[in-house]
Structures are given as C-alpha cells and as structure tokens.
Amino acid sequence: MQTAPNQPIECVPTIVVEDDRTGLSVETLKRAFQDNLFYIQGKFAKIATQNDYYMALAYTVRDRLLRRWLTTAETYTHQGVRTVAYLSAEFLMGPHLGNNLISLGIYDEAKQAIGELGLDFDALLEQEEEPGLGNGGLGRLAACYLDSMATLDIPSIGYGIRYEFGIFDQDIRDGWQFEITDKWLRYGNPWEIARPEWSVEVKLGGHTETYMDEMTSRQRVRWVPAEVVMGIPYDTPILGYKTNTATTLRLWSAAAAESFDFAAFNSGDYFRAVLQKTVSETLTKVLYPNDESFQGKKLRLGQQIFFVSCSLQDMILILTRQGIPLDQFHEKFAIQLNDTHPAIAVAELMRLLMDEHAFEWDAAWSITQKTLAYTNHTLLPEALERWGLGLFGTLLPRHLEIIYEINSRFLEEIRLKFPGDNDRLNRMSLIDEAGERHVRMAHLACVGSHAINGVAALHSELLKQDVLRDFYELYPEKFSNKTNGVTPRRFMVLSNPRLTKLITSKIGDGWIKHLDDLRKLEAFVEDADFRQQWRQIKFDIKQDLADYIKQANGIDVDPASLFDIQAKRIHEYKRQHLDVLHIITLYNRIKANPDVDITPRTFIFGGKAAPGYYMAKLIIKLVNSVADVVNNDPDVRDRIKVVFLKDYNVKFAQRVYPAADLSEQISLAGKEASGTGNMKFSMNGSLTIGTLDGANVEIREEVGAENFFLFGLTTPEVYALKAQGYNPWQYYNSNPELKAAIDRIASGGFSNGDTNLFNALVSTLLYKDDYLLLADYQSYVDCQDGVSRAYRDQDHWTRLSILNSARMGKFSSDRSIREYCKDIWHVKPVAIELKEYVQAGAGLE
Numbered sequence: 001m002q003t004a005p006n007q008p009i010e011c012v013p014t015i016v017v018e019d020d021r022t023g024l025s026v027e028t029l030k031r032a033f034q035d036n037l038f039y040i041q042g043k044f045a046k047i048a049t050q051n052d053y054y055m056a057l058a059y060t061v062r063d064r065l066l067r068r069w070l071t072t073a074e075t076y077t078h079q080g081v082r083t084v085a086y087l088s089a090e091f092l093m094g095p096h097l098g099n100n101l102i103s104l105g106i107y108d109e110a111k112q113a114i115g116e117l118g119l120d121f122d123a124l125l126e127q128e129e130e131p132g133l134g135n136g137g138l139g140r141l142a143a144c145y146l147d148s149m150a151t152l153d154i155p156s157i158g159y160g161i162r163y164e165f166g167i168f169d170q171d172i173r174d175g176w177q178f179e180i181t182d183k184w185l186r187y188g189n190p191w192e193i194a195r196p197e198w199s200v201e202v203k204l205g206g207h208t209e210t211y212m213d214e215m216t217s218r219q220r221v222r223w224v225p226a227e228v229v230m231g232i233p234y235d236t237p238i239l240g241y242k243t244n245t246a247t248t249l250r251l252w253s254a255a256a257a258e259s260f261d262f263a264a265f266n267s268g269d270y271f272r273a274v275l276q277k278t279v280s281e282t283l284t285k286v287l288y289p290n291d292e293s294f295q296g297k298k299l300r301l302g303q304q305i306f307f308v309s310c311s312l313q314d315m316i317l318i319l320t321r322q323g324i325p326l327d328q329f330h331e332k333f334a335i336q337l338n339d340t341h342p343a344i345a346v347a348e349l350m351r352l353l354m355d356e357h358a359f360e361w362d363a364a365w366s367i368t369q370k371t372l373a374y375t376n377h378t379l380l381p382e383a384l385e386r387w388g389l390g391l392f393g394t395l396l397p398r399h400l401e402i403i404y405e406i407n408s409r410f411l412e413e414i415r416l417k418f419p420g421d422n423d424r425l426n427r428m429s430l431i432d433e434a435g436e437r438h439v440r441m442a443h444l445a446c447v448g449s450h451a452i453n454g455v456a457a458l459h460s461e462l463l464k465q466d467v468l469r470d471f472y473e474l475y476p477e478k479f480s481n482k483t484n485g486v487t488p489r490r491f492m493v494l495s496n497p498r499l500t501k502l503i504t505s506k507i508g509d510g511w512i513k514h515l516d517d518l519r520k521l522e523a524f525v526e527d528a529d530f531r532q533q534w535r536q537i538k539f540d541i542k543q544d545l546a547d548y549i550k551q552a553n554g555i556d557v558d559p560a561s562l563f564d565i566q567a568k569r570i571h572e573y574k575r576q577h578l579d580v581l582h583i584i585t586l587y588n589r590i591k592a593n594p595d596v597d598i599t600p601r602t603f604i605f606g607g608k609a610a611p612g613y614y615m616a617k618l619i620i621k622l623v624n625s626v627a628d629v630v631n632n633d634p635d636v637r638d639r640i641k642v643v644f645l646k647d648y649n650v651k652f653a654q655r656v657y658p659a660a661d662l663s664e665q666i667s668l669a670g671k672e673a674s675g676t677g678n679m680k681f682s683m684n685g686s687l688t689i690g691t692l693d694g695a696n697v698e699i700r701e702e703v704g705a706e707n708f709f710l711f712g713l714t715t716p717e718v719y720a721l722k723a724q725g726y727n728p729w730q731y732y733n734s735n736p737e738l739k740a741a742i743d744r745i746a747s748g749g750f751s752n753g754d755t756n757l758f759n760a761l762v763s764t765l766l767y768k769d770d771y772l773l774l775a776d777y778q779s780y781v782d783c784q785d786g787v788s789r790a791y792r793d794q795d796h797w798t799r800l801s802i803l804n805s806a807r808m809g810k811f812s813s814d815r816s817i818r819e820y821c822k823d824i825w826h827v828k829p830v831a832i833e834l835k836e837y838v839q840a841g842a843g844l845e
C-alpha cells in the first residue's frame with residue numbers, strides 16, 4: 001500500500017556529511033561545481049550555457065547552506081521557540097548567489113575556484129535573474145529584515161506570494177517606458193524547494209450558513225465557498241551573515257484544488273476541471289506593479305486572502321505537529337503585517353480559530369490582538385487600501401460578517417469612551433459609509449493589532465497627529481516608531497567590495513555586524529593618505545559606472561564630474577521633475593552665457609513608473625528628452641550630462657548606489673514615510689541633498705547638519721501654505737529662472753517644437769502643483785549651487801563623504817530588528833548548534 005505523501009517516515013537518524021560533498025576549500029568547490037554541471041544540469045563544458053554554469057555554482061552554494069538550514073528548522077521545531085512571522089505581499093530579494101557566498105564566508109574561494117576553471121565569476125553572478133517580487137522600498141525592506149533576523153539568530157519566517165511574474169522589466173523606447181513581462185522562473189530557480197506535501201486549501205466566494213454544533217450545543221457558522229484554491233509552499237533559505245542560522249522565506253503558489261477537479265471529473269466534465277486549473281493559477285500569476293497607490297481589483301484581494309490564509313494555516317499546522325495547543329498561538333508566533341496588504345489576517349485568524357477550531361469570540365479575539373502587529377508605510381491618502389463592500393462580500397462573505405462584528409464591538413468601545421461623539425464614530429468605523437461603502441483596511445489593522453508603528457520618527461509623529469490620530473487618542477500605548485534600516489551585507493559588503501576592504505583595513509570587520517563601529521573611521525578623517533585612498537576608490541567605482549553607461553546608453557560621461565543620482569520609483573511626490581527643473585536651469589545659464597563657470601555634473605536617473613500612471617511616464621519621457629538636447633548641444637561642452645538608466649532593480653541598485661557623490665532625496669516634506677535609498681547612498685559615502693522628510697531628518701541628525709545639503713519647506717510650512725491657499729503662478733511670475741525653465745519645456749524646447757507633448761506636466765505644475773515644486777524651487781537651486789561650490793574642494797568633499805559613511809550605524813536593519821524584537825515581538829535570539837556529524841573545518845571562522 002502507498003503511504004500518504006505528507007506523512008513523515010522516520011528512519012535511522014544519521015546524516016552522513018562527506019567532506020568532499022560540502023567542503024569549503026577551493027578544490028572541493030571546483031569538484032562540486034563540475035559534479036553539479038554534469039549531474040544536475042546534465043551538461044558538459046562543450047554544450048553548457050552561461051546559465052548552466054550559474055546553476056551549477058548556485059547548487060554548489062545551496063548544498064553548503066542546507067545543513068545550516070535543516071539544523072535551524074530542526075532546532076526551532078524541537079524547542080518550540082517563539083517565532084516572528086513576517087507577512088508581506090512583497091519581498092524584493094535581489095540576487096541570492098553573491099549574498100549567500102558572503103554569508104557563508106566563501107566569496108573569495110568561490111571566485112578563485114571559478115577562475116581556475118577558466119570561467120568569468122562576475123559574469124556568472126550577473127547571470128542570475130533576480131526575484132523581483134516587489135515594487136520598491138516596502139518589498140526591499142522586507143528583504144533587508146529577513147537578512148537581519150537571520151544574522152541576529154532571531155527565529156523567523158517570511159511569508160509571501162510566489163508571483164510567477166514579478167515587477168516588469170523596463171525598456172526605454174523613443175524616451176518612453178516600455179514594460180516587458182518578468183519571466184524570472186523561465187530557466188528554473190535553484191534557491192527554492194517546493195514543499196507540495198505541506199499544501200493547504202483556501203476558500204473563496206460562496207455564502208455562509210449557521211448550524212447547530214451538536215458537540216457544544218452552540219450556533220456556529222459554516223462557510224460554503226464557490227471555489228477552493230490550493231496553496232503550495234516554496235521555501236528559500238535565508239542564511240545569516242557568518243552564523244549558523246538559516247531561516248526560511250516561504251512563498252505560496254496557487255494551484256487548482258484536487259478535490260474540485262475530482263468532483264468535475266466524476267460528473268464527466270473533464271475539460272471544465274482542467275480549465276478550472278488555469279483560473280486558480282491566475283491568482284499568483286503577477287505582481288501588481290503599483291507603488292504607493294491603491295487599485296481595488298478583485299484579483300488583488302484574492303492574492304491577499306490567499307497568502308494570508310495559507311500562512312496562518314501553516315502556522316497552525318506547525319503548532320499542531322509539535323503538539324502545542326492553539327490557545328498558545330500568540331505565545332509561539334509574533335506576526336508582523338507589512339502594511340495593510342496582509343491586514344485581512346485580523347478577520348482570517350478570527351475565522352480559523354472560531355469556525356475551524358471552535359474557539360469562542362473573546363478567546364479568539366484575545367489571541368488575534370496579542371499576535372498581530374501592524375506597520376504603516378504611507379502618508380499618501382491614495383495609497384490607503386479600501387475595498388468596496390460589494391466586491392469584498394462576494395469574495396469573502398464570512399470575513400465581512402466577522403468585520404461587521406468586530407466593528408460593532410469596536411464602535412461600542414468608542415461610544416463608552418467618547419459619549420455623543422458621532423463624528424468620531426464615523427471617522428473611526430471599519431466601514432467608510434460615505435458614497436459607496438468600503439472596508440478600511442488600515443482601521444482593521446489598527447483595531448486587530450496590539451502594536452502600530454511608523455517607519456521613521458517624523459512619519460510616526462504624523463501618524464499620531466494626522467492619519468491615525470483618532471486611533472492614537474484611543475490606544476496611545478499601541479503606537480511606536482521603528483525607523484527603517486538596510487542591510488550592510490548586501491548594500492556595502494557585496495555591492496562595494498573596494499570600500500569594504502579599505503574600511504576593514506582600518507577598523508577590522510566588526511562593523512559588518514555592528515554598524516555603529518563605522519564611527520571608528522572618524523579617527524582617520526584627518527589622515528591625508530586615507531582620504532586619498534577613499535577618493536581613488538570612489539573614482540574607480542564611478543569609472544565602472546561610466547563604462548556601464550557607455551555600454552547601456554552610448555553616452556560618454558566623465559568620472560571626475562559630480563555624479564548626482566536620483567534612483568527610486570518615479571512618482572510625483574518624489575519630485576524627479578524638480579531635479580529636471582534644476583538641470584534645465586543650468587542649461588539655461590549655459591545658453592545665456594556659454595562661458596559661465598559650471599561645476600561639471602552627471603545627472604543620473606533610474607526608476608520604474610507604474611504602467612497606468614501617465615504623469616510618471618511623462619516624467620521619464622521628459623528626462624530622456626532633456627538628455628537628448630543637453631548631451632548633444634555643443635554649447636554645453638560636456639559640462640553637464642543627463643542619463644536615464646533603464647530597469648532599476650536590486651542589481652542596478654547595487655551597481656549605482658556606490659557610485660554617487662550626491663544622493664537626491666527631494667520629496668515634498670510630509671510625503672515620504674521613510675525612504676531607504678537615502679540610507680544606502682549615504683553608507684557608501686554619498687552626500688545627500690534633501691528635504692526634512694522621512695528618515696532624511698534622522699540621517700541629517702546623525703551625520704551632522706554641516707554634512708547634509710538641506711533645502712525646502714518643512715512639514716508644518718507645507719500644511720500652512722496649503723491652508724492659506726497655494727498659488728503656483730505667484731512663484732512662476734516672480735522668479736525669472738523658474739519661469740525660463742518651465743517655458744523652455746512648454747515651448748517645445750525638448751520636444752522639437754511640439755508644445756503639446758509635455759502640456760499635461762506643465763499645466764499640472766502651473767494649475768495644481770500638489771507637491772509644491774514651485775514653492776521649493778528656489779531653495780533647491782540655491783542649495784544645488786552650494787553643492788557645486790563644495791564639490792570644487794575635493795579634499796573637503798572627501799572628508800564629508802567619509803563622515804557620511806562613518807555616521808550611518810543607526811541605519812543598519814540590524815538596529816531596526818533589535819527594536820522590533822524588544823518592543824513589539826518579544827522574541828529572543830536562539831543560537832543554532834551544528835550537530836557533531838558536521839565535520840571540523842566546515843564551521844565558521
């Protein structure tokens with residue numbers, strides 16, 4: 001008889017680890033690489049492609065982290081440890097290979113091994129298709145947090161969606177963005193392991209009915225779905241830096257539920273059953289490519305309930321397998337909701353506990369609130385998720401009932417605390433009653449969580465004062481700030497090996513795990529020799545980027561010029577077009593006086609626009625149009641160059657951040673929740689020009705006001721200006737340089753005389769200007785003039801550059817994770833001991 005495929009069968013519990021199978025020496029790596037090429041890829045050198053070589057190397061590395069991964073899983077299972085479950089609809093991981101080599105501490109050995117085999121190591125790293133399962137900062141934050149949790153030995157698991165197509169690849173055609181499907185799984189993914197034996201089922205649609213539970217003589221609710229979809233987990237190891245801990249990223253892929261096929265098969269409708277498969281699989285087909293804007297599509301809500309339900313059921317199964325009763329759920333799991341995308345977890349956990357596991361309301365509610373915590377990521381009203389009741393009730397009838405019940409109890413609580421305050425009830429209700437009725441997901445998250453946090457000090461204050469003010473007044477104890485961070489392993493060690501080597505030669509390598517140690521670099525700021533080395537490294541990196549630009553865009557740029565970079569999603573609030581107005585201003589100055597004294601600059605842009613966001617796409621077209629004119633005008637004499645580099649993603653980020661002299665962080669104050677690009681630039685020795693927005697505020701505090709180029713209105717000034725009635729024309733009419741810059745666009749100066757092309761952009765600025773570009777223009781241009789002056793003193797600039805890196809310790813994601821652990825999760829590190837069957841020599845130095 002066949003055994004059920006999901007039942008574990010114990011055998012003799014010995015794992016034989018042979019020295020030459022997973023050893024770390026160069027010779028062993030070479031042998032393993034050749035074995036994998038032959039036995040896994042089924043190729044030998046004569047017919048192997050670059051991708052075969054990449055895969056052979058990836059499997060060689062994966063073999064070397066599997067022991068840590070399995071030991072970690074076994075330790076957690078055995079000890080029943082308290083675990084962080086990080087729920088995120090996006091994980092923007094970037095390529096795994098280089099990062100895993102760094103974490104294992106065998107980067108140099110692998111490089112040597114591959115070199116000795118006559119292959120180009122860097123080309124193999126480049127070969128990896130990055131998993132682009134996120135839009136931008138939010139997804140990248142989740143990836144940095146996984147790295148830090150593993151590095152800090154925090155028991156943790158990341159739960160998300162295995163999109164078949166991640167964020168689109170961006171091409172530029174005739175200056176416009178063109179989207180190409182991201183077929184990242186085309187040639188296979190060596191990092192994931194499918195675990196179909198741990199699949200779960202998710203219900204969708206249908207209706208609910210009540211019934212009498214004979215066992216307990218209680219009325220209970222049963223959900224009769226219209227559809228059932230299967231969730232199959234795919235696990236990817238997340239190895240911490242030089243530690244034995246390897247945690248898991250578990251991504252869910254949708255498939256047709258077998259039971260449904262079966263029913264249709266019996267009724268003879270074989271083809272309908274098979275076709276149903278495609279419908280189910282559509283659920284995890286593609287990532288929605290909108291950043292910071294909500295799109296109320298049913299499929300998207302389907303994705304959310306799908307991955308949340310799979311993940312919660314998975315946690316319940318983990319406890320069940322360990323024999324831990326579900327009333328301890330909140331003791332074993334701390335669930336973090338990365339924005340409201342997984343906020344349906346509030347209703348789903350209630351449903352699972354009550355409907356599937358017979359909990360009563362109060363007990364289920366207590367567990368839910370103690371388990372969940374919510375991170376808010378945005379101040380933009382258009383980004384707040386609100387689902388129309390019709391759509392919501394059709395897809396999730398049972399969840400809607402539960403939300404109504406949560407709401408009625410919640411509103412009662414408010415009535416008691418604020419008697420007679422009907423406005424407050426309307427403002428706080430989980431249901432928005434104005435116009436078409438909606439479920440407010442942020443409100444659901446706030447009510448269902450024991451902790452609510454913003455992602456930078458300013459942002460957390462604005463949540464309390466503004467966006468979530470009512471909730472702060474009701475539950476002040478729930479609120480805290482957790483300023484974002486980024487992992488120095490990927491964004492310094494991996495992406496900037498030259499700077500890493502120089503820093504380590506001066507202060508040792510302790511900073512890689514304790515980023516505050518970078519402060520020790522301050523002792524070398526007055527060392528002329530050190531400054532010279534620092535400057536030379538920056539120059540060499542810029543030279544590499546210049547070579548890349550030449551190859552990618554065919555533009556010659558001078559690595560001695562100031563590299564002024566704005567790389568992030570294209571969005572009006574981020575104000576790429578303010579950067580463009582500055583460029584046009586410099587261009588106008590040159591046209592007015594070709595001999596004007598200008599500090600040579602290379603303006604580099606990168607970023608994707610949401611496919612349906614016309615204004616963002618027009619901004620890309622404008623950058624490219626300005627580039628065409630400026631780069632080819634002989635009057636400019638190559639003193640300024642403009643480059644739009646296509647396809648901004650993690651690989652691109654790793655190439656570009658280290659090459660910046662100046663980082664553009666110029667969002668309108670009060671709009672950027674935190675930003676993390678700002679941190680990555682500064683760590684790599686770039687200076688920042690920025691507003692007092694998001695984490696810029698804290699970066700400036702850390703590096704010192706004298707090392708930061710500050711401009712623009714403050715958040716209170718923005719509020720005041722808007723309250724008094726903002727009129728962009730006033731700025732346009734009274735500022736000749738501003739007027740000239742806008743007029744050059746409007747009059748067709750960058751569109752061969754076509755006055756129509758950029759009309760939408762120009763008239764938005766003149767008639768609306770929601771993001772106050774015109775109000776901030778003069779302050780920005782003055783500040784940029786200061787940048788140009790400062791850059792002329794190269795030695796002084798280098799001092800500022802060094803100090804920027806040296807003072808970025810706070811912005812390691814390790815610091816953020818420590819704060820989450822202490823204040824919200826109450827999870828402690830658990831050291832992983834590799835068992836004695838691990839041979840000597842395979843440990844870490």
Ligand SMILES: *Cc1c(COP(=O)(O)O)cnc(C)c1O
Pocket residue numbers: 092135136137140567568569648649650653674675676677678680
């Ligand atoms: C860091 C990062 C971001 C976030 O950039 P911001 O400047 O904070 O908006 C977006 N995309 C990628 C690929 C990143 O690495």
